[in-house]
Amino acid sequence: MKSTSPGKDTHHHPLGQHPLLAGLTDAMPLRTFTPEQLESVGAEIRDVLCNLLATRTAHFASNLGVVELCLALHCEFDFRTDRLIWDTGHQVYPHKLVTGRYHDFPSIRTAGGLMGYPNPHESVYDLFMTGHAGCSVSTAVGLRSGDVIGGQKNRRTVAVIGDGAFPSGIVFEAMNNAGELGDDLTIVLNDNKMSICPRVGSVANYLDRLRSNPFYTGLKSEVVKLLDRVPMFGDPAERLLAQMKEGVKAGLLGGMLFEELGIRYVGPIDGHDIALVRKYLLMAREISGPVLLHVVTEKGHGYKPAAEDPVYFHTPPAFKDSAGNLVTQKSDGLPPYTLHARDAVRKAMAADPRVTITTAAMCQGNKLEPVREKFPDRFFDVGICESHAVAFAAGQCKTGLRPIVDIYSTFLQRSYDQIFQEVALQDLPVTFLLDRAGLTGPDGPTHHGLFDIGYMRVFPNMVCMAPGYAAEFELMLQASLGHDHPCSIRYPKASAIQLNHDPAPIEIGKSEVIRQGTDGTIVAFGAMLEQAIAAAELLEGDLDVGVVNARFVKPIDEAMVRETVVSGRFVITVEEGARMGGFGSAFIESAVEQRLDTRSIRVCALPDRFIDHGDRSELLHEHGLSPEAIAQACRDSVPAKV
Ligand SMILES: Cc1ncc(C[n+]2csc(CCOP(=O)(O)OP(=O)(O)O)c2C)c(N)n1
Ligand SMILES: CC(=O)[C@@H](O)[C@H](O)COP(=O)(O)O
Numbered sequence: 344m345k346s347t348s349p350g351k352d353t354h355h356h357p358l359g360q361h362p363l364l365a366g367l368t369d370a371m372p373l374r375t376f377t378p379e380q381l382e383s384v385g386a387e388i389r390d391v392l393c394n395l396l397a398t399r400t401a402h403f404a405s406n407l408g409v410v411e412l413c414l415a416l417h418c419e420f421d422f423r424t425d426r427l428i429w430d431t432g433h434q435v436y437p438h439k440l441v442t443g444r445y446h447d448f449p450s451i452r453t454a455g456g457l458m459g460y461p462n463p464h465e466s467v468y469d470l471f472m473t474g475h476a477g478c479s480v481s482t483a484v485g486l487r488s489g490d491v492i493g494g495q496k497n498r499r500t501v502a503v504i505g506d507g508a509f510p511s512g513i514v515f516e517a518m519n520n521a522g523e524l525g526d527d528l529t530i531v532l533n534d535n536k537m538s539i540c541p542r543v544g545s546v547a548n549y550l551d552r553l554r555s556n557p558f559y560t561g562l563k564s565e566v567v568k569l570l571d572r573v574p575m576f577g578d579p580a581e582r583l584l585a586q587m588k589e590g591v592k593a594g595l596l597g598g599m600l601f602e603e604l605g606i607r608y609v610g611p612i613d614g615h616d617i618a619l620v621r622k623y624l625l626m627a628r629e630i631s632g633p634v635l636l637h638v639v640t641e642k643g644h645g646y647k648p649a650a651e652d653p654v655y656f657h658t659p660p661a662f663k664d665s666a667g668n669l670v671t672q673k674s675d676g677l678p679p680y681t682l683h684a685r686d687a688v689r690k691a692m693a694a695d696p697r698v699t700i701t702t703a704a705m706c707q708g709n710k711l712e713p714v715r716e717k718f719p720d721r722f723f724d725v726g727i728c729e730s731h732a733v734a735f736a737a738g739q740c741k742t743g744l745r746p747i748v749d750i751y752s753t754f755l756q757r758s759y760d761q762i763f764q765e766v767a768l769q770d771l772p773v774t775f776l777l778d779r780a781g782l783t784g785p786d787g788p789t790h791h792g793l794f795d796i797g798y799m800r801v802f803p804n805m806v807c808m809a810p811g812y813a814a815e816f817e818l819m820l821q822a823s824l825g826h827d828h829p830c831s832i833r834y835p836k837a838s839a840i841q842l843n844h845d846p847a848p849i850e851i852g853k854s855e856v857i858r859q860g861t862d863g864t865i866v867a868f869g870a871m872l873e874q875a876i877a878a879a880e881l882l883e884g885d886l887d888v889g890v891v892n893a894r895f896v897k898p899i900d901e902a903m904v905r906e907t908v909v910s911g912r913f914v915i916t917v918e919e920g921a922r923m924g925g926f927g928s929a930f931i932e933s934a935v936e937q938r939l940d941t942r943s944i945r946v947c948a949l950p951d952r953f954i955d956h957g958d959r960s961e962l963l964h965e966h967g968l969s970p971e972a973i974a975q976a977c978r979d980s981v982p983a984k985v
């Protein structure tokens with residue numbers, strides 16, 4: 344076993360004592376471990392995971408479920424040179440723990456610390472920084488193709504993909520290609536019957552049939568042996584028999600969906616039996632061409648509460664205190680925009696039978712369970728299939744319904760062409776709810792929803808709005824459902840402030856003045872209104888600053904642009920989104936079109952680079968979106984008194 348990381352304190356680790364993990368500077372020693380030692384490493388990994396969840400929210404049940412699979416993979420492959428892609432990457436914690444990152448692991452999902460997803464900047468064991476589901480098979484096919492062309496056929500390639508990610512369309516694009524290329528590839532399908540919620544769709548039903556396949560119950564091999572003893576002859580009858588035999592075997596062997604695509608199907612096998620998984624990984628490796636190894640696991644395995652409730656324990660809040668006692672969550676502060684969205688949706692669906700709602704495997708994240716219960720016939724969970732979700736909604740809309748598509752800003756990026764072609768180009772009144780539009784915090788660059796202002800406002804016919812406070816949400820959803828064109832409403836993973844004033848009626852393309860000011864104006868788009876108001880209050884006595892709640896980036900309120908630029912000495916636009924193509928860009932475009940002097944305009948937005956993980960308030964401060972920073976931007980904008 345290799346010595347521990349030089350200079351690391353191997354005696355005190357914030358997440359407990361784990362002598363085997365502490366000694367792993369890479370995964371190579373695992374292949375020398377006895378079965379008992381491997382089981383002990385698995386126990387140490389689970390202990391680290393449980394202790395981590397005493398400190399912060401993090402991905403939990405998914406990681407518990409892949410401990411044995413991860414160990415088996417690292418026993419049978421050297422992923423310093425072989426290729427391993429964990430699909431989505433939320434289940435990468437065991438992989439990180441056995442590939443030399445145990446000592447840094449307590450920093451995971453904190454600013455400057457390890458990412459909660461694969462990160463090539465951390466280790467050669469991580470090839471792609473991911474967080475969006477479904478892409479592993481495609482990148483694995485590409486990696487293998489590159490290694491074949493590059494003369495590196497000895498580098499094996501493995502993709503591990505969950506049953507929730509598996510129905511994503513891109514996976515079938517990848518298998519379509521892999522089956523034809525015929526390059527060696529191992530696809531490990533980690534089937535735990537769960538997405539975040541229980542998996543949905545006909546692929547899920549197919550996997551359930553495969554799970555119940557006699558092979559898994561141990562009967563298949565006997566039946567196949569029997570068939571193999573069936574004598575073969577030369578005449579036409581025997582060809583029929585041969586076809587029947589193959590047909591029966593194939594039916595028994597299962598996996599016909601894959602076999603027909605040229606991808607050998609093996610399994611299902613118990614994914615918590617390290618020795619068994621190692622055996623089948625070795626066998627899959629000896630089969631030429633692409634192989635799909637169907638592995639059955641339990642999400643939350645090894646920690647009973649998580650196995651019993653893998654939905655809650657997908658990314659639970661910290662659920663233990665440092666003494667290991669279970670703590671119950673207190674809802675701190677004001678309800679998040681997500682709950683206001685859910686309540687507005689529920690109200691709209693009760694008021695109008697034409698209204699439907701579609702989520703892409705994020706019922707739990709979108710807090711839509713009560714909507715699913717109340718309107719089962721108008722609630723649709725299409726699985727991790729965002730492209731389909733948008734085109735599906737367009738189809739519903741074409742029949743006269745008023746569909747709502749509730750998809751996180753970052754995940755909606757997957758539907759870009761369908762937003763363009765099936766919705767905007769057809770000018771269909773689909774309503775897009777873009778949850779997590781802003782800095783999502785610990786999930787980092789794969790999950791921050793920072794690009795939607797730019798990617799949505801470019802489409803003709805599209806209306807783009809954002810509530811600045813709680814009471815606006817319902818009004819904006821009503822306005823959207825009453826507008827005969829596509830609309831999008833963006834909001835962050837944050838509490839919604841309550842303003843003690845009745846919101847002005849929502850008029851498409853019209854903003855709302857929150858406070859008047861003679862020295863200048865802060866124009867906030869969306870939830871940054873909170874920071875804008877706080878900044879104006881900080882400046883009282885120094886500068887008299889007005890605040891405008893922009894409400895719309897498209898159509899932008901041209902009159903407001905003119906009034907704010909002409910009346911004051913400066914205008915500061917503020918948005919929780921990327922500077923490039925964002926609200927500030929739209930504001931300046933409008934000012935230029937109106938021949939206004941744009942020198943007094945300053946844009947506060949996220950810079951043109953990917954933003955690391957960290958706490959949302961830390962990130963807002965770091966990137967000049969805190970009240971103090973906005974106030975300073977106002978002071979810096981006042982021309983020096985001559
Ligand atoms: C494109 C995309 N849509 C949605 C998500 C949100 N998400 C993260 S993990 C997950 C469930 C994944 O299920 P599965 O692949 O079976 O992994 P498991 O958690 O069961 O191990 C979902 C829906 C995502 N990461 N990417
Ligand atoms: C891996 C993944 O994409 C989801 O688990 C995501 O992290 C959920 O984000 P929320 O916790 O903001 O719903």
Ligand SMILES: [Mg+2]
Pocket residue numbers: 505506507533534535536537538642
């Ligand atoms: Mg799953």
